[in-house]
Amino acid sequence: MTDIEHEFPGYNDKNKEFQKAKAYLLQSSTATGLNVYDHLSRVLGKILDERPDNVVDIFEDISKDCKRTKFTSDVDTIQDKVDRSTEVALAQIQRKLFTRVGEDGEEEVAQDEDVETPLPNLMELCFFFEQAAIGLNREEVVRIWLAMKNLVDNHPLQHVRFWGKILGTEQNYYVAEVEYREGDEEEDEEEEAKEAKEEDKDIDKDAGEEGEDEETEEDDIPKPDFKSPPVVPKEENRTGANKKTYFVCNDPGKPWVKLPMVSPNQISAARQIKKYFTGRLDAPVVSYPPFPGNEANYLRSQIARISAGTHISPSGFYQFDEEEEEEEEGEGGRDHFVENIDFEGIPVRELADPSLSNWVHHVQHILPQGRCSWWNPVQKAEEDFEEDEEEEEREEPDEPEPEVGPPLLTPIAEDEEVGGMPAWTPTLSSQLISQFSVAVMHSNLWPGAHAFAIDKKFENIYIGYGHKYKPENYTPPNPPPIQEEFPSGPEITEADDPTPEEEAALRAAQQEAAEAEEMEEPEGDDDEDD
Amino acid sequence: MESDCLHIYIDYLGSSGIILSSEEKAALQTSLIILQNENKFYRVYFWGKILGVKDNYFIAQGVYKDEFAGRRTFYSKDCIHWGLLPHATLEMKTKSKLAKGRFTGDPSYEFEHVETRKIGDGEEATEEEETTIIKEEERLSSVIAEIDDDVRIIPRGAFIQVPTAEVVKNRSFEGLSVQESAKLCNYMHFREAKRLDLKSLLQRANMDKAIDFMDSIEDDVPRGSWTMQFERGSGLLILRSLQWPGYVFYHVPASQKYGSCYFGTGEKNMDLPFML
Numbered sequence: 001m002t003d004i005e006h007e008f009p010g011y012n013d014k015n016k017e018f019q020k021a022k023a024y025l026l027q028s029s030t031a032t033g034l035n036v037y038d039h040l041s042r043v044l045g046k047i048l049d050e051r052p053d054n055v056v057d058i059f060e061d062i063s064k065d066c067k068r069t070k071f072t073s074d075v076d077t078i079q080d081k082v083d084r085s086t087e088v089a090l091a092q093i094q095r096k097l098f099t100r101v102g103e104d105g106e107e108e109v110a111q112d113e114d115v116e117t118p119l120p121n122l123m124e125l126c127f128f129f130e131q132a133a134i135g136l137n138r139e140e141v142v143r144i145w146l147a148m149k150n151l152v153d154n155h156p157l158q159h160v161r162f163w164g165k166i167l168g169t170e171q172n173y174y175v176a177e178v179e180y181r182e183g184d185e186e187e188d189e190e191e192e193a194k195e196a197k198e199e200d201k202d203i204d205k206d207a208g209e210e211g212e213d214e215e216t217e218e219d220d221i222p223k224p225d226f227k228s229p230p231v232v233p234k235e236e237n238r239t240g241a242n243k244k245t246y247f248v249c250n251d252p253g254k255p256w257v258k259l260p261m262v263s264p265n266q267i268s269a270a271r272q273i274k275k276y277f278t279g280r281l282d283a284p285v286v287s288y289p290p291f292p293g294n295e296a297n298y299l300r301s302q303i304a305r306i307s308a309g310t311h312i313s314p315s316g317f318y319q320f321d322e323e324e325e326e327e328e329e330g331e332g333g334r335d336h337f338v339e340n341i342d343f344e345g346i347p348v349r350e351l352a353d354p355s356l357s358n359w360v361h362h363v364q365h366i367l368p369q370g371r372c373s374w375w376n377p378v379q380k381a382e383e384d385f386e387e388d389e390e391e392e393e394r395e396e397p398d399e400p401e402p403e404v405g406p407p408l409l410t411p412i413a414e415d416e417e418v419g420g421m422p423a424w425t426p427t428l429s430s431q432l433i434s435q436f437s438v439a440v441m442h443s444n445l446w447p448g449a450h451a452f453a454i455d456k457k458f459e460n461i462y463i464g465y466g467h468k469y470k471p472e473n474y475t476p477p478n479p480p481p482i483q484e485e486f487p488s489g490p491e492i493t494e495a496d497d498p499t500p501e502e503e504a505a506l507r508a509a510q511q512e513a514a515e516a517e518e519m520e521e522p523e524g525d526d527d528e529d530d
Numbered sequence: 531m532e533s534d535c536l537h538i539y540i541d542y543l544g545s546s547g548i549i550l551s552s553e554e555k556a557a558l559q560t561s562l563i564i565l566q567n568e569n570k571f572y573r574v575y576f577w578g579k580i581l582g583v584k585d586n587y588f589i590a591q592g593v594y595k596d597e598f599a600g601r602r603t604f605y606s607k608d609c610i611h612w613g614l615l616p617h618a619t620l621e622m623k624t625k626s627k628l629a630k631g632r633f634t635g636d637p638s639y640e641f642e643h644v645e646t647r648k649i650g651d652g653e654e655a656t657e658e659e660e661t662t663i664i665k666e667e668e669r670l671s672s673v674i675a676e677i678d679d680d681v682r683i684i685p686r687g688a689f690i691q692v693p694t695a696e697v698v699k700n701r702s703f704e705g706l707s708v709q710e711s712a713k714l715c716n717y718m719h720f721r722e723a724k725r726l727d728l729k730s731l732l733q734r735a736n737m738d739k740a741i742d743f744m745d746s747i748e749d750d751v752p753r754g755s756w757t758m759q760f761e762r763g764s765g766l767l768i769l770r771s772l773q774w775p776g777y778v779f780y781h782v783p784a785s786q787k788y789g790s791c792y793f794g795t796g797e798k799n800m801d802l803p804f805m806l
Binding site for chain 2: 091129167448463
């Protein structure tokens with residue numbers, strides 16, 4: 001404590017306030033580099049030098065004068081620097097979307113108009129969704145639309161639709177669902193097939209590695225009885241969970257990335273974990289149980305699960321192909337359907353009926369196994385493994401062997417309840433002018449999944465974090481049970497070391513026995529001689 | 531989000547899937563003005579929407595001169611008729627935490643929570659069931675209060691505390707610069723400070739009493755419960771809460787435009803530690 005503080009209590013506080021105030025006044029403007037403190041002292045100095053009359057009336061003028069006479073350079077080194085902020089960078093990327101394809105030659109444009117394009121009328125769909133307060137910004141939708149047009153131009157696609165948007169912690173994913181034109185996909189597929197093969201090899205290697213290593217070693221190390229469960233094979237392209245191909249991008253205008261095909265073990269692992277997406281496709285998925293693959297695989301399996309659970313259409317819009325029907329009936333599940341040309345449209349009122357009987361699923365249900373069509377693992381492994389697997393994957397309702405899911409085009413009224421509430425909530429987009437409204441379905445199982453229908457138009461969309469709704473909190477699965485110990489027996493039981501006395505006694509006993517033998521031996525020799 | 535520019539500013543949240551239909555926008559424009567006028571509010575905020583299984587609730591809040599004291603919450607199912615929600619008491623909040631599942635959409639619906647308790651010791655123990663009844667209206671009110679308490683945020687400097695302890699809008703708030711807006715420490719919980727006393731003297735020495743009278747979200751637990759994203763390059767900052775999925779805050783850097791909305795089911799994300 002200094003003397004001055006004794007005399008004036010609170011001096012320190014005032015001093016601090018003063019310091020703060022001065023520091024504030026000394027802050028120089030980012031635009032001109034001036035600060036109030038210097039400027040005021042200059043103005044006051046000028047006034048005291050010149051001593052004009054009625055100085056208070058012309059104070060502003062003096063202040064202005066002071067500012068004007070100060071030398072400043074016209075060149076702003078900072079402002080003239082090229083600003084490459086992220087905003088500009090993105091705008092540069094997106095500008096490419098808005099340039100017309102055939103800007104160098106008019107013919108191409110004319111051609112484009114004639115050719116039937118698989119590009120959907122996204123703006124129209126956006127309009128319907130917007131009536132139901134679902135969707136994205138209109139500007140954003142236009143950008144997505146243009147980005148999808150890019151996708152269509154660069155790949156031989158037969159069918160394209162905007163699947164939805166998945167929110168991540170760092171970036172978001174825009175997802176486009178595509179189908180290649182028959183036969184045209186090979187080019188694109190070849191590369192992927194190679195990759196896939198390598199992946200499969202890796203898996204095989206992992207499985208086989210342990211065995212091989214042991215064989216090379218000389219010592220006969222006991223081999224474990226455990227046989228790794230057979231890997232459920234991936235579904236072929238264009239069937240089951242891999243029926244459609246998906247492209248994602250982080251921002252419209254950035255390149256579209258094709259997602260890898262989904263494998264059943266990825267789907268079953270994805271069912272057991274709940275993780276936020278980061279927005280980077282190569283990010284690892286750190287979870288328990290470990291997820292086989294990185295975020296791209298996780299994203300793909302969530303997309304498969306969401307599509308299977310929430311893609312619905314008004315009943316009657318699709319129908320089974322009658323010619324194919326007979327062939328496939330033997331196998332149980334039919335996986336092909338065609339558009340019903342005679343579909344007349346269902347009145348909106350009936351679509352929004354809470355009985356939900358007028359909507360059907362048009363994507364195959366994914367079985368607990370992680371495939372849409374059941375694959376029999378018994379042909380490879382023992383039966384007891386199958387039981388294990390079923391126990392592990394009891395997220396879906398128990399199903400008898402072989403696993404059977406609801407067939408295609410099952411009404412959503414048969415969907416299971418979610419924690420006591422129906423799986424879908426039907427609404428009309430407008431209560432006030434209901435004759436022009438659209439029927440909207442909100443999924444309660446996958447919050448963020450919606451569908452609308454009016455006349456012959458319908459569409460599904462998903463905007464959300466990509467997680468299933470569970471009434472209970474998430475509990476990670478238990479760790480596997482502890483392995484059994486080796487059965488304890490006398491040969492591995494630990495015994496006390498003998499004391500020196502005991503050792504000595506043993507030695508003495510052995511010696512005695514040896515001597516006794518020697519004594520007996522000559523007798524034995526005699527016997528032999530006889 | 532302030533009601534007077536709702537129809538324009540709601541567009542900033544569109545990228546998160548928060549959209550109002552034209553009908554809703556038109557209805558809100560009409561009814562919020564009337565709400566403000568009838569209750570003589572200084573300002574009316576459109577708070578968001580809570581999705582129920584059968585119906586949704588639209589929520590609006592009105593404030594008088596002080597932003598903290600006397601904030602009142604209204605709900606509506608059709609965007610036109612607004613009903614006052616009861617003030618969330620501590621008892622209501624503890625009770626409503628027992629209610630499980632989504633909101634139904636009927637304010638008079640009663641959730642039941644049955645708790646079995648053991649009375650007596652040893653062999654004489656008998657189980658007794660105690661039923662708690664939670665009205666949806668009360669649950670709604672307490673969930674809103676909880677969301678406000680947990681995640682409602684504003685940029686630093688947007689509100690000031692005047693010497694009479696009232697909290698008012700800062701007229702000279704110019705927005706955060708792009709660099710500043712990327713820092714979590716520049717966003718404050720818009721509630722009475724709870725953690726300010728925990729800060730060290732050294733940290734508190736640099737605080738401005740008029741501005742730093744709230745907690746910053748930098749110290750929120752768990753770390754990572756906020757995701758920050760720049761949309762359109764750096765033209766729009768979006769902060770989403772993962773603790774209350776559906777709460778979205780936006781700020782256009784270097785402008786006075788900021789606001790937030792909650793569009794969600796009204797359920798707290800308890801699984802957050804597993805999901806990061």
